[in-house]
Amino acid sequence: MKLWRKLAQLLWHSVVGKLWATIMLLVAVVLIILGVFLLQYIDIFFDKDAHNIKVLFVITAIIGFLLSTFFAFFLSSKIQQPLLQLKNAADSVSQGDYTTRVHIHSSDEIGQLANTFNHMTEQIDKLIGDLNHEKNHLTSILRSMGDSVITFDADGEVILANPSGHLLLSQWSSLERGWDDEGGQEGKASFKGIPAPLRGLFHEVVKEGRDATDKIHVHSTVWSVVMAPLQSNGVIRGAVAVIRNVTEEHKLDKLRRDFVANISHEIRTPLSMLQGYSEALLDDIVVEEEERKELVQVIYDESLRMGRLVNDFLDIARMEAGHVDMNYQKIDLKGMLRRVHRKFQVYAKEREVALHAAFSEEPLVIMQGDEDRLEQVLTNLLDNALRHTPAGKSITIDGERLNVNGKAYIQLKIKDEGQGIPQEDLPFIFERFYKADKARKRGSSGGTGLGLAIVKNFIDLHHGQIVVDSLAGNGTTFTLLLPVEKQEGNVAHAANRQILH
Numbered sequence: 001m002k003l004w005r006k007l008a009q010l011l012w013h014s015v016v017g018k019l020w021a022t023i024m025l026l027v028a029v030v031l032i033i034l035g036v037f038l039l040q041y042i043d044i045f046f047d048k049d050a051h052n053i054k055v056l057f058v059i060t061a062i063i064g065f066l067l068s069t070f071f072a073f074f075l076s077s078k079i080q081q082p083l084l085q086l087k088n089a090a091d092s093v094s095q096g097d098y099t100t101r102v103h104i105h106s107s108d109e110i111g112q113l114a115n116t117f118n119h120m121t122e123q124i125d126k127l128i129g130d131l132n133h134e135k136n137h138l139t140s141i142l143r144s145m146g147d148s149v150i151t152f153d154a155d156g157e158v159i160l161a162n163p164s165g166h167l168l169l170s171q172w173s174s175l176e177r178g179w180d181d182e183g184g185q186e187g188k189a190s191f192k193g194i195p196a197p198l199r200g201l202f203h204e205v206v207k208e209g210r211d212a213t214d215k216i217h218v219h220s221t222v223w224s225v226v227m228a229p230l231q232s233n234g235v236i237r238g239a240v241a242v243i244r245n246v247t248e249e250h251k252l253d254k255l256r257r258d259f260v261a262n263i264s265h266e267i268r269t270p271l272s273m274l275q276g277y278s279e280a281l282l283d284d285i286v287v288e289e290e291e292r293k294e295l296v297q298v299i300y301d302e303s304l305r306m307g308r309l310v311n312d313f314l315d316i317a318r319m320e321a322g323h324v325d326m327n328y329q330k331i332d333l334k335g336m337l338r339r340v341h342r343k344f345q346v347y348a349k350e351r352e353v354a355l356h357a358a359f360s361e362e363p364l365v366i367m368q369g370d371e372d373r374l375e376q377v378l379t380n381l382l383d384n385a386l387r388h389t390p391a392g393k394s395i396t397i398d399g400e401r402l403n404v405n406g407k408a409y410i411q412l413k414i415k416d417e418g419q420g421i422p423q424e425d426l427p428f429i430f431e432r433f434y435k436a437d438k439a440r441k442r443g444s445s446g447g448t449g450l451g452l453a454i455v456k457n458f459i460d461l462h463h464g465q466i467v468v469d470s471l472a473g474n475g476t477t478f479t480l481l482l483p484v485e486k487q488e489g490n491v492a493h494a495a496n497r498q499i500l501h
Helices: 002-012 015-045 050-094 109-144 163-172 184-190 196-208 247-282 289-320 333-350 371-387 423-428 451-461 491-500
Strands: 148-153 158-161 212-218 221-232 235-245 329-332 354-359 365-369 394-404 407-416 465-470 476-483
Touching: 050 109, 148 163, 158 163, 163 196, 196 212, 196 221, 196 235, 221 247, 247 289, 289 451, 329 333, 329 371, 333 354, 333 365, 333 371, 333 394, 333 407, 365 476, 371 394, 371 407, 371 451, 371 476, 451 465
Parallel strands: 354 394
Antiparallel strands: 148 158, 148 235, 212 221, 221 235, 329 365, 394 407, 407 476, 465 476
């Protein structure tokens, strides 16, 4: 019973079954109509042969039924075969095979349907190919971008991110504790998938439906964020954020502003003194010759100080612009150290400071160095040490050859017993215009705040490194490390940084 039921369902759900059932129904209706109108007249007109005629009529009906069934199946098979091809082709297209085509060659409606199907799959294949091409093109652009691109849905979950964006998400995933979320507790609960630094901006973009920009400070880095809403039929379905690391730009802008402020501050005092003392001389306020000479001496000293400031600034500007002419050659640092020691010996005696030189017996030769620039480095460091070392103390110049990791270096040290540098100032002493002693008078120290910045630039140009070790009240030691052999590019400089640190 179940078998017949399944067979009936199968026939009814197929074109062949429906067509066969329709034809059989029509044949049965025709036979019934004939039987109802003809059988009642057979007994009247064919009294003797009525039975035979009825049998012949039944046999004819059976033969007609069988012939109708045969032709029904024949016609339905002609219709079913192309329909099955179309069905199988549609299944292939639904599974992603857009190259599928049906091969039906007829001019009827089924043939037209096959042609339309082939044209449709051809257009879909072309459209999908174009979409894949655009997708690959967009993916390549996103992958090559230095900026981080991250796309979020309306719930704050990440939909798409380029490699830089993935790296940024992994770095910011731990920034939950202690981060002030501008979106409040509601923003924290609603957008957990968004990194904490972006949560407030995302809340604003989704709420207001317009582009937003902001600069975010995360630890020691500054990030510029441009976020735009993703809209579909007027409904905001997410946002896309483009994030760029602008730490260097931020530092340069701060450096520019600090430079304007510092250079104005440094020049203001000597200019005021020059103007005031010059007016005093012009107005004959000073009568005594000795006082007049003293004012002239102050004017002369301040003009020298302004000259040093301008020269130092020009040196810094040329070095940072890469316009410094370096005369690299093989030089003996021991001879240069002796020359600098002799030059400062008289000055040290006048200040009652003992200046010692401690050199090793072996030669201190480097294959690539600019003697004038290195002498300027030592001059700046010794001048700085003498100005901050009180009478009765000592300064030592030391030079020796070192072998580190199989490579030869020359190590130079300038050690003083001066007032030292506070620990909080050590990371900044090589910055321009930075002065560790905020309270010292310019007239007494004569510093411009550029000397150590120039020293650092010259050492970098020699692929070397300079570090400072100091404690407030216990003196300061500057250590210079210069490679003996010729160096190429920044690789050697990075290696020297690792050695000293």
